[in-house]
Amino acid sequence: MSERPSRPQRLARACVYLGVIGAVQLIQAMTDMIGWYSDGGQTKVEQFTDPLVKEGLARGDAETVYRVYLAIVAVVAASVLVFAIYTAMGQAVSRVMLTIVAPVMVVLGLGLGSFLATLLCAVALFFVFQLWHPEVNRWFARLAGKEPPVPVAAGAAPPAPSLPPQHPGPDPSTQPAAPPSWQPGPQPYARPHQPPADAVKILSILTLVISSVIALGCGFYLLVYGFAREALVEEMLRSDSNWMDLGEAEIRDSIQDLAVISWVMLPLCLVATVVATVLLVRCRRR
Structure with a gap:
């Protein structure tokens, strides 16, 4: 090698x-x-x-x-x-x-x-x-194994391939007879060897699935926050999910903080998705 x-x-x-x-x-x-x-x-x-x-x-x-x-x-x-x-x-x-x-x-x-x-x-x-x-x-x-050949000077003839030296072999009639080869008896059945699971591939699949789900969730929330922010505040004020009895200003601050967290998590999840995809492609080419 x-x-x-x-x-x-x-x-x-x-x-x-x-x-x-x-x-x-x-x-x-x-x-x-x-x-x-x-x-x-x-x-x-x-x-x-x-x-x-x-x-x-x-x-x-x-x-x-x-x-x-x-x-x-x-x-x-x-x-x-x-x-x-x-x-x-x-x-x-x-x-x-x-x-x-x-x-x-x-x-x-x-x-x-x-x-x-x-x-x-x-x-x-x-x-x-x-x-x-x-x-x-x-x-x-x-x-990649595609190294270009070394250029030959103009007018120079390519070198002739060298042949290996010829040695006269021994006379077969003078050789002793080969001893009989030993044949092993039947072996008991052995279970085929199972290769261990590729930890990198499993980790890449888990990262790809989890980061994709989180990215979709963050993206959906940011769309709701950008286009239906007021409706979201009103829904939280009217629904029973406001078990902490938050006021309108506190609810607006909460959904705003959640939007900032989503903006931070979204690119990180996208990067994790790209890295996991690259690792899966490399594992498949091995």
């Missing part, structure tokens, strides 16, 4: 940089969603939503647009982080996906309003081009 070729330093630097940028943007988006109602969070919300409100969009709809934007940034940044790790491991499909997703992360990162984020995203485009450098292409070709 041939040894695995060493990873090019150019590829390692590109994957590390893109992965770090994805992690930074993911943390920043999560921080903005968690600190939505803090003083600093409200300042960022107003900076993003004020231009939309001036264009005629309602304040609540503008905040919904900002929440969707942060969720998309979190999902794309987490995807860049995952694909960067698998690209460094030599996954050709992940390199293609990283090339597609990284520019999307760059465009979305420009909306964060930070000069540092803009500078880092601009440098990220340089490392995207490094993923397809000829040295990196040769490394992926060697991993």
